[in-house]
Amino acid sequence: MKNKRFAIVLDTNRCIDCKACTVACKTENHVPLGTDNYRNWVGPEPLRGTYPDLGQSFTPSQCQHCSNPPCEHVCPTGATTVTPDGIVHVIEHKCIGCKYCMTACPYDARYYNEEIEAVDKCTFCSQRIYGENGQLPACVETCPTKVRVFGDLNDPNSDVSKLLAKYPSRVLKPAQGTKPNLYYLI
Amino acid sequence: MSSFLKHRPSLPLWLGLLSIGVLIGVAGALNVLINGHAQVYNVTREVPWGILIATYVFLVVSSTGLCLLSSLGHVFGIEKFEFIGKRAIILAIITLLCGFGAIGMEINHPIRLAIYAIISPNFTSAIWWMGTLYGLYLVLLCGELYFLMKGMHKGAFAMGMLGFIAAVSAHSNLGAVFGLLEARPFWHGSFLPIYFILSALVSGGAIVSMIVYFNHKQSGTPMPQKYEDFIDTLGRLQTLFLMVLVFFVIWKIIPGIYGHPPEKYEATMAMLTGPLAFNFWFFEVLLGLLIPITLLINPRTRTPMGVMWAGISATVGIFFMRYDLVIGGQLVSMRAGTSDLRDGLLHYVPSVTEFAIVIGAISACLLLYTLAERFLPLDTDEH
Numbered sequence: 001m002k003n004k005r006f007a008i009v010l011d012t013n014r015c016i017d018c019k020a021c022t023v024a025c026k027t028e029n030h031v032p033l034g035t036d037n038y039r040n041w042v043g044p045e046p047l048r049g050t051y052p053d054l055g056q057s058f059t060p061s062q063c064q065h066c067s068n069p070p071c072e073h074v075c076p077t078g079a080t081t082v083t084p085d086g087i088v089h090v091i092e093h094k095c096i097g098c099k100y101c102m103t104a105c106p107y108d109a110r111y112y113n114e115e116i117e118a119v120d121k122c123t124f125c126s127q128r129i130y131g132e133n134g135q136l137p138a139c140v141e142t143c144p145t146k147v148r149v150f151g152d153l154n155d156p157n158s159d160v161s162k163l164l165a166k167y168p169s170r171v172l173k174p175a176q177g178t179k180p181n182l183y184y185l186i
Numbered sequence: 187m188s189s190f191l192k193h194r195p196s197l198p199l200w201l202g203l204l205s206i207g208v209l210i211g212v213a214g215a216l217n218v219l220i221n222g223h224a225q226v227y228n229v230t231r232e233v234p235w236g237i238l239i240a241t242y243v244f245l246v247v248s249s250t251g252l253c254l255l256s257s258l259g260h261v262f263g264i265e266k267f268e269f270i271g272k273r274a275i276i277l278a279i280i281t282l283l284c285g286f287g288a289i290g291m292e293i294n295h296p297i298r299l300a301i302y303a304i305i306s307p308n309f310t311s312a313i314w315w316m317g318t319l320y321g322l323y324l325v326l327l328c329g330e331l332y333f334l335m336k337g338m339h340k341g342a343f344a345m346g347m348l349g350f351i352a353a354v355s356a357h358s359n360l361g362a363v364f365g366l367l368e369a370r371p372f373w374h375g376s377f378l379p380i381y382f383i384l385s386a387l388v389s390g391g392a393i394v395s396m397i398v399y400f401n402h403k404q405s406g407t408p409m410p411q412k413y414e415d416f417i418d419t420l421g422r423l424q425t426l427f428l429m430v431l432v433f434f435v436i437w438k439i440i441p442g443i444y445g446h447p448p449e450k451y452e453a454t455m456a457m458l459t460g461p462l463a464f465n466f467w468f469f470e471v472l473l474g475l476l477i478p479i480t481l482l483i484n485p486r487t488r489t490p491m492g493v494m495w496a497g498i499s500a501t502v503g504i505f506f507m508r509y510d511l512v513i514g515g516q517l518v519s520m521r522a523g524t525s526d527l528r529d530g531l532l533h534y535v536p537s538v539t540e541f542a543i544v545i546g547a548i549s550a551c552l553l554l555y556t557l558a559e560r561f562l563p564l565d566t567d568e569h
Contacts, residue, residue: 034224035526036231043523061521070369076314077302094302097223097294099234100313106369108520111231114224117294172521176368 004085005153006065006124007181008137009163014145015058017042021139021148025062028125028138032115039063039109039122040139060147062139063088063109063122064172064180071101071110079118086181087126092118106176124150153181197556204553211546214539215291223294226539230532232524233516237536238292240509241544243360244389245285245551246320247382247508248501250357251390252278253327253349260339261346266416271342272564273397274390275331280554282324288547312363319356326352335563357382364515372442372453372515381434388431389504391424392478395497399490401559409490421493425482428500432475449518456517456531457510465506474503 025031025040040062048055065088072080072088079094080101090101095118102110102119113120125137129150135141140150151160160183163169169183217226229236256274259267290296299317308314326349333341361379368374398417402409441447442454457466478496481487517531524532536544558564 041523043521045522059523070367073308073310074312074366075308076311076317077299078306078308079302094298094306095295096299096302098299098313099229099293100311100363102231102234103516104367104369106520108232108524112224112234112294114222 002154004155005181006086006129007151007153007160007183008062008124008140009149009151009160009169009183009185010060010147011149011185012057012059012147013185014147015042015060016145017044017058018144020142020144021060024138024142025122025125028128029120029123030115031120032113037111037113037120039111039120059184060139061107061109061172061182064107064178064182065122065124067179067181068177070104070106070176070178074100074104076100083126087124088121089123089126090119090121092116095119106173106178107180201553201556204549204556207545207549208553209546210542211544211549214542214546217539217542218291226537227292228535228537228540229292230534232519232532233513233534235512235516236292236534237509237513237540237544238288240505240512241547242285242289242292243512244505244508245281245288245547246360247357247386247504248389248393249278249282249285249327250353250383251386251388252281252393253323253353253390254387255390255394257346257350257353260334260342261350266419269412269416270394270398272331272334272562273401273559274394275327275334276558276562276564277393277397277551277555279324279327279331280551280558282320282327284547284551284554286320287550288543291543312359312366315359316356316363319352319359323349323352323356353386354383357386364511367515369520370515371447371450372518373511377438378511381438384427384431384434385504385507388424388427388500391420391427392497392500392504395420395424395493396501399494399497402490404559414490417490417493418488421482421488421496424493424496424500425479428475428479428482432479435470435475452518452531453514457514460529460531461517461533462510462514465510469503469506470510472503473499474507475500478503 019042021040022038022042026038029039031037031039040060043059043061045057045059065086067086069080069082069088072082076098077094077096079091079096080088081091082088097112097117097119099112099119102112110119110121125135128135128137136150140148149159149163151158153161153164155161163185164183168186170186171180171183227236252274255267256271256278258264259269260271293299303314303317326345330342330345330349333345358379361382364370364373365375365378395417398413402413439454439458442450456462478500481492481496513534517533519527519532526532
């Protein structure tokens with residue numbers, strides 16, 4: 001059977017900056033309290049226009065699950081690794097806490113989790129997507145305006161494939177050569 | 187006896203101060219072990235490498251520099267340099283071990299490193315190579331010291347040659363730990379691996395000048411002509427190293443500001459006019475470069491004492507070069523919207539515990555070297 005290539009497509013025009021994705025993620029993945037501890041976030045873009053005609057967009061993001069992940073290249077013990085379905089994840093007991101991956105990631109997608117004693121990051125909620133009911137990642141499911149769409153790019157009939165076929169999109173920091181798998185519709 | 191004491195710092199006082207320094211470091215380390223890294227360090231998710239990494243780099247640069255300088259004698263056959271062999275090598279071992287201690291306190295699981303670097307190595311990781319090459323380098327230094335202590339010159343030559351190769355490999359690779367990070371424009375590229383080798387020579391020269399001066403000072407006798415000649419040569423060599431380093435610093439800055447390259451520009455300006463500016467201009471430029479060059483270039487101040495002061499000044503400057511390099515590369519946020527910015531930059535100030543461990547690591551170096559000087563036969567026999 002062909003492997004999957006998991007990805008998320010985001011329509012940031014829908015984002016209302018409610019941060020429900022961050023809350024859902026923290027709850028689902030037992031992210032410890034603390035301002036440095038989060039797997040996903042909502043990034044505010046600069047204000048547009050002049051008062052009173054103002055506008056603002058928000059860019060939710062997380063680990064890009066790069067096809068060419070710098071964090072995997074730099075990890076001295078192979079603690080950061082990629083599953084056949086393209087999920088970049090950390091094998092906790094191998095993590096030495098050198099934080100090289102944190103300096104190598106151009107997206108600031110990682111933090112050190114004192115509770116699991118390893119660097120932690122988004123796993124596309126692998127416990128949910130591979131679980132019995134095949135649920136969506138928590139951030140995708142909880143979003144009230146359906147900013148994120150999750151799916152398999154290797155399946156041409158998946159929602160993500162269809163969206164990317166229909167609309168132009170961009171990735172973050174393409175010049176880094178990381179080949180991200182979070183796509184932002186333009 | 188009293189005039190003898192007048193001419194040197196009192197040894198018990200010196201040992202006492204260093205012991206207090208080591209105890210401060212031990213207290214810091216215990217604080218980490220009891221309360222956890224996150225509670226007692228000021229490193230963050232966005233500035234994950236702090237002063238302990240800078241101290242590690244400083245100490246292993248010193249180690250490499252000492253090894254390179256000593257290799258001038260018993261590997262490259264410059265006779266004047268032969269007599270520093272044992273002292274340089276033993277201090278190279280000590281600085282390397284204390285450097286390992288500093289990084290061991292920064293990383294969360296040094297024991298996992300020892301296990302999984304062997305059973306689960308990642309050959310594309312510069313940190314894996316760093317551990318491996320410095321491990322090899324440590325073994326070769328110990329071998330070199332053994333042969334030097336036994337007076338076995340052929341063995342010392344062979345070990346010294348291998349040690350030289352290991353030192354340059356390990357140290358340029360340490361530059362690559364930073365230089366291979368595409369995400370950090372301030373570090374990325376082939377500059378740092380090359381720069382690290384040169385700056386190791388400066389570090390080594392500075393420390394050797396202190397070793398020779400204070401070691402002689404302790405004897406309380408007039409300095410023999412041989413020492414004076416050596417120090418004069420070392421001073422001239424050090425002038426060359428420092429002047430080349432000036433150009434390295436200049437050519438690090440110009441591409442950082444020319445045309446405002448994104449992220450590189452902000453990091454460079456953090457050093458020139460931003461939060462690291464005092465470190466840069468006062469410590470790096472004034473203490474690290476200008477004062478030593480001024481002392482060394484003038485024959486009247488190129489005395490044993492002048493060369494020693496140039497060495498101390500350069501060593502302090504070099505510590506800040508390491509700090510600014512490590513911290514400066516992380517001050518630019520990786521993404522927009524990070525809330526906690528000051529003048530558009532992230533910020534980091536070492537915590538008390540981090541300072542304590544730095545004091546401990548440096549005191550441990552000096553203490554171990556002082557003890558080695560007292561208890562090991564380090565004076566080289568003529569041959």
